[in-house]
Amino acid sequence: MAGRFAPGSVGTAVRGVLPRPVRAAARVRTWVPEGALELRLVLGPLRRGPVDPTFRAAPDGAMWRVSRTPGGPGTLRVSLVDGAVRGEAWGPGAEWLLERLPELAGAADDPSAFAPRHRLLALTRHRRPGLRLTRTGLVMESLIPSILEQKVTTDEAYRAWRALVRKFGDPAPGPAGPTGVPGGMPRGMYVMPAARTWALIPSWEWHQAGVDDKRASTILRAVRVAARLEEAAGMPPRQAQARLERVPGVGPWTSAETVQRSHGAADAVTVGDLHLPGIVGYALAGDRHADDAAMLELLEPYAGQRHRAARLILLSGQVPARRAPRMPRGDIGRL
Structure with a gap:
């Protein structure tokens, strides 16, 4: 999606009411997209549950995101102001996050490539x-929580992600202040742990977080080659998936869930999902x-855009009524 940069859009600013004698200054950048943009739809897939310590949606409509970038930890606040995407960033990774702000907001995506064949x-x-x-x-910030989501309920995976990031991650850089300060960073935000x-997380900590040995072992194998996996961010999505799937325990489901976020892969349809085939089948064929x-x-008529087609189906609300009981929730922390 094409766009333009607002004049004088890079600089520094001090935001809000100072809760301390000196408050961290933010680097700021704005980007003006062409056409409509709904921030919650664009960034929503990055959120792992309602209390994800790395992602929060603020009451004022801003999205707060914490990442471990090649430049170091960084916190990014993204908002829409008069049709412009405004990014404010803190920490060693601030410059890296702002440089990629347009792509984060969908600038590399081409919605016009999608030609719907179903009403x-x-x-x-x-x-x-x-x-x-x-x-x-x-890559890693999407790969690790995707591994945690393998073969368990989303609630279990979100709880594990939250527990591990809070215990072993680092406090997010940024304008921490009293609760309720307008525009202030939400409390309890953390940067995910380094590889x-x-x-070095002990086995009992994985169990305490509700993560079985299979998923923990897959994550441990992935972080040992984290640098090589991060290189996949510069590859085409299919090549990136192939590299990720060389890690034992990472299959097509996990690699697709990862590149959908890391690459904005419009064709990376999720296979091996418990619910998605029935949802797509019901929406498009009543099956x-x-x-x-x-x-x-x-989805074959949408080759090249199959993930986008699946997203639109999920947004349509045209899903079959639940008949079977939900997947039972396990608790390996009691073992």
């Missing part, structure tokens, strides 16, 4: 024109019992 998708795209696919340029820190093969056949 449902055409209507949903018309109703939600602000959908763009984000591109973070960071070496993940590698709530569709499997992966049937889902891929239904």
Whole structure:
């Protein structure tokens, strides 16, 4: 998606009421997109649960995001101001985050490449024109929580991510202040642990967080080659998926969930999901019992844009009523 930079959009600013004698200054950048943009739709997939310590949606509509970048930890506040995307960043990774602000907001995405062939998708795209696919340029921050989500409920995975990041991560850099300060950074935000820190987490801490040995071992294998996996951010999505899948325990489901976020991969449809085939099958063919093969056949007309098609289906609300009980929640922390 094309856009332009606002004049004088890079600089420094001091925000809000000072809760301390000196408050951290933010680096600021604005970017003006062409066309509609709905920030919550674009950045929403980066949020791992309602109390994700690395991502918060503020009451004022701003999105707060904490990342471990090649330049170091950084905190980014993203908001829409008069049609412009405004980014304010703190910490050693601030410059890296601001440099990639447009891509984070969907600048590298091309929604016009999608040609809906089903009325449902055409209507949903018309109703939600602000959908763009984000591109973070960071692999590990999406890979690790995706591994945690393997074969468990989302609540279990979110709880594990929250517990591990809070215990072993670092406090987020930024304008921490009293609760309730307008525009202030939400309390309890953390940078995810560095690769070496993940590698040193004892087995009992994984169990305490509700993570079984299989998922913990997969994460440990991934962080040992973290540098090589981060290099995949510069590869085409399919090549990136192939590199990720060389790590034992990382399959097509996990690699797709990762590159959807790290690359903004419009065609990286998630296979191996418990619910998605039935949702796609029901929306496009009235088949709530569709499997992966049937889902891929239904999405074949959208080759190159299959992930976007799936996103639009999920946004349409056209999902089958639940008939089976939810997946039972485990608690390996009691073992």
